[in-house]
Amino acid sequence: MDKIIIEGGHPLHGEINVSGAKNAALPLIAATLLCPGEHTLYNVPDLRDIRTMLVLLETLGITYHYPEPHTLVINSDNVEGFEASYDLVKTMRASVLVLGPLLVRLGRARVSLPGGCAIGARPINFHMQGLQKLGAKIELESGYVDAFVKGRLQGDTIYFDFPSVTGTENMLMAATLAQGKTIIKNAAKEPEVGNLIDMLVAMGAKIEGRGTDVLVVEGVDGLRATATTIIADRIETGTYIAAVGTAGGELTLRNCNPAHLPSFLEKMRAVGIYIEEKESSIIAARSGPIKSVDVKTMPYPGFPTDLQAQIMALMTCTTGLSVIDETIFENRFMHVAELRRMGADIRVDGGRAIVSGTGTLTGAQVMATDLRASASLVVAGVAAQGVTTISRVYHLDRGYERLDEKLRRVGAKIWREKE
Numbered sequence: 001m002d003k004i005i006i007e008g009g010h011p012l013h014g015e016i017n018v019s020g021a022k023n024a025a026l027p028l029i030a031a032t033l034l035c036p037g038e039h040t041l042y043n044v045p046d047l048r049d050i051r052t053m054l055v056l057l058e059t060l061g062i063t064y065h066y067p068e069p070h071t072l073v074i075n076s077d078n079v080e081g082f083e084a085s086y087d088l089v090k091t092m093r094a095s096v097l098v099l100g101p102l103l104v105r106l107g108r109a110r111v112s113l114p115g116g117c118a119i120g121a122r123p124i125n126f127h128m129q130g131l132q133k134l135g136a137k138i139e140l141e142s143g144y145v146d147a148f149v150k151g152r153l154q155g156d157t158i159y160f161d162f163p164s165v166t167g168t169e170n171m172l173m174a175a176t177l178a179q180g181k182t183i184i185k186n187a188a189k190e191p192e193v194g195n196l197i198d199m200l201v202a203m204g205a206k207i208e209g210r211g212t213d214v215l216v217v218e219g220v221d222g223l224r225a226t227a228t229t230i231i232a233d234r235i236e237t238g239t240y241i242a243a244v245g246t247a248g249g250e251l252t253l254r255n256c257n258p259a260h261l262p263s264f265l266e267k268m269r270a271v272g273i274y275i276e277e278k279e280s281s282i283i284a285a286r287s288g289p290i291k292s293v294d295v296k297t298m299p300y301p302g303f304p305t306d307l308q309a310q311i312m313a314l315m316t317c318t319t320g321l322s323v324i325d326e327t328i329f330e331n332r333f334m335h336v337a338e339l340r341r342m343g344a345d346i347r348v349d350g351g352r353a354i355v356s357g358t359g360t361l362t363g364a365q366v367m368a369t370d371l372r373a374s375a376s377l378v379v380a381g382v383a384a385q386g387v388t389t390i391s392r393v394y395h396l397d398r399g400y401e402r403l404d405e406k407l408r409r410v411g412a413k414i415w416r417e418k419e
């Protein structure tokens with residue numbers, strides 16, 4: 001197992017190419033199960049979660065190859081398997097995205113319940129209730145969701161108590177081939193959902209309301225394979241901006257979409273980081289002191305929960321008080337204990353963290369506990385005095401493509417060693 005070592009205190013200067021979004025690539029890969037054919041996906045990030053998804057789809061019968069780096073071609077002519085096993089779902093919760101497509105393709109899907117994870121209970125009741133509303137028969141047995149449908153699903157109105165991202169994606173995929181009209185109310189508006197809609201529409205689906213919280217899907221009789229480009233990873237983009245915020249310097253982030261980070265970029269400006277938005281790049285620079293801000297995570301276009309840990313690391317480097325409210329996941333403060341090891345002063349009270357900025361952090365041995373928590377330790381480490389050693393970096397490799405290499409190229413002293 002690898003560990004990452006960072007010698008902090010070196011400002012970042014240069015350009016970073018942002019990769020394709022993990023959270024867009026995963027549902028788009030799942031969507032290739034919907035119909036036979038050769039599906040092409042461009043700008044696919046090279047990540048552990050993507051490899052896990054492809055292992056899952058291989059067990060269902062797909063084949064795939066990369067004609068060139070980041071271009072993925074999936075052949076889904078022979079999908080016969082209908083089960084996502086506990087072993088796969090427990091390593092990656094997004095495996096649940098095969099539920100909708102398998103159900104409409106085969107009339108049957110069996111997907112392990114995800115169980116608890118580091119950031120909370122994360123149930124899938126919305127996915128199950130939505131599919132039931134469309135006529136699926138669902139049984140829970142031995143830790144598995146067993147879903148059946150005879151013939152086609154029937155369109156209906158689905159209301160989500162909360163705009164679940166993968167829940168919306170599962171419903172969209174299932175509804176494209178249902179009979180009649182499905183209306184998804186309180187749908188998630190995340191850009192990754194928009195990317196999936198673009199793919200489904202290119203495949204022949206009829207979907208209206210893209211970017212809004214009411215999606216109307218008119219079921220069609222069949223879909224065809226197509227080619228789609230994965231959008232840029234807004235969370236990776238935000239992570240590098242947070243890093244230039246702690247370490248100082250100036251970064252140009254290429255191949256990203258500033259329009260997908262409205263609340264985050266606004267916060268960065270309030271912190272005192274210079275942000276220049278171009279069509280497909282962002283310049284982010286810090287030259288002087290930074291200020292504390294309060295943050296509340298919200299569904300898109302609010303402040304993303306996937307950047308909460310990184311902004312917390314940034315807030316520890318101010319000299320002010322910051323209140324961070326986590327409203328999406330109940331237990332997403334795993335990084336707090338590790339940041340404290342680096343000298344941060346953070347108090348947690350339920351879903352609220354109160355950060356008293358200490359101005360500087362000191363390097364320490366810390367442990368990655370989940371994907372975004374690990375990213376926050378890197379954001380802290382590039383600025384900390386001395387050496388930070390982050391163990392269990394496989395969490396980082398789930399969602400960041402060559403993060404250490406990208407940071408090294410812009411001046412960070414960061415490298416990997418075997419543990």
Ligand code: UD1
Nearest residue numbers: 023094122123124125126127162163164165166167328329
């Ligand atoms: C997705 C993202 C994840 C991000 C999250 C919130 C992917 C692959 N992952 O996760 O990176 O942190 O959105 O932006 O896109 N909930 C229920 N019942 C359900 C589904 C969700 O109660 O059936 C709750 C969850 O516990 C959580 C909230 O709804 O409190 C939001 O979860 P959701 O949007 O579904 O997150 P994911 O789609 O799993």
